[in-house]
Amino acid sequence: MSGTADIVPVTLHGPAGPLAAWECAPLPAVTVRGTAVLVPGFTGSKEDFEAMLPLLAAAGFRAIAYDQRGQWQSAGPDDPAGYTLGDFAGDLVGVAEQVSSDAPVHLVGHSFGGYVARAALLRNPERFRSLTLLASGPSSVRDINFPPPQLVAQMIEAGGQQAIWEQMSAAMTALATMTAARQEFLHTRILTTKKANLLGILRTMETPADDAAALQASGVPILVGYGDTGDLWSPDVHERFAADLGARRVVYAGVGHLPNEERPQQVCADLIDFWSEVDARV
Incomplete structure (x- = not known):
């Protein structure tokens, strides 16, 4: 579309293979204000941020989203042991260094991507200018409307990627934004994502981070941004977590676990406002 920045496929380097x-970079007439890296969650991919990337670029932020190791179009090991939180966090730190070697980046993590973002920030805080946790609560074993990770892993072990698709598809079909x-x-994405990725993430989810302090x-x-209707974590859990983090908080009315897809314009407006405030302090 004329006047709108294009999304361009790129290949980044990761220890387990190409990512x-x-x-989506700002058009030449737009002043570049910084770089943002967006990290998808469990069963997700870069496409989860498709509606957001051009909006962020229009505001002057070079925006990069990537498939984590073993997700969709990214390479990854065939052994679940190659998908520890440390592995994911190391990939993210490497991505930040590749896309912005001379300045810290604004970091956005959706759901499990928020866990990865938290671990990467604690590993190398100097690489990140800000952190946004989008529909990403404190833990996957406490205060969450999600089956125990061990049970989900058993289901995948028995039925593969198709088994988790059958569990998730009904909820996905109900989304107003869903098309055929x-x-x-x-x-296709879930069937292509490595089984080892899914099992490795579920193993990682079994251990709470307890990293708020x-x-x-x-x-x-x-x-901390979240919906107030049907997210995996209830609003009061997100609210407590934001307080523990000393974080700014935004709530998306009538939204569940996918504010990035259900309210991309509002999410981007909140991100731009937050990043502008952060950058003004520097």
């Missing part, structure tokens, strides 16, 4: 990414083409893509002590500004 597929999308980049989108549903077909999501099905360390994140707050890092001094990196934090934003």
Whole structure:
């Protein structure tokens, strides 16, 4: 579309192999204000941020989203042991260094991507200007409307990627934004994502991070954004977590676990406002 920045496929380097990414850079007439890296969650991919990337670029932020190791179009090991939180966090730190070697980046993590973002920030806080946790609560074993990770892993061990698709597809089909083409893509994506990725993430989910104090002590500004209807974590859990983090908080009325897809314009407006405030302090 004329006047709108294009999303360009790029390949980033990861210790486990190439990482597929999308980049959306501001048009030449737009002043570049910084770089943002967006990290998808469990069963997700860069496509989860498709509506957001051009909006962020229009505001002057070079925006990069990538498939984590073993997700969709990214390479990854065939052994679940190669998908520890440390592995994911190391990939993210490497991505930040590749896309912005001379300045810290604004970091956005959706759901499990928020866990990865938290771990990466604590590993190398100097690489990140801010952290946004989007529909990403404190833990996957406490205060969450999600089956125990061990049970989900057993289901995948027995039935493969198709088994988790059958569990998730009913909820996905109910989304107002869902089309037949989108549903077909999501099905293909889950079947293509490595089984080892899914099992490795579920193993990682079994151990709560309990990192709120360390994140707050890092001094990196934090934003917590979530919907108030049907997210995996109830609003009061998100609210408590934001308080523990000393974080700014935004709530999306009538939205569940996918504010990035259901309210991309509002999410981007909140991100731009938050990042502008953070950058003004520097």
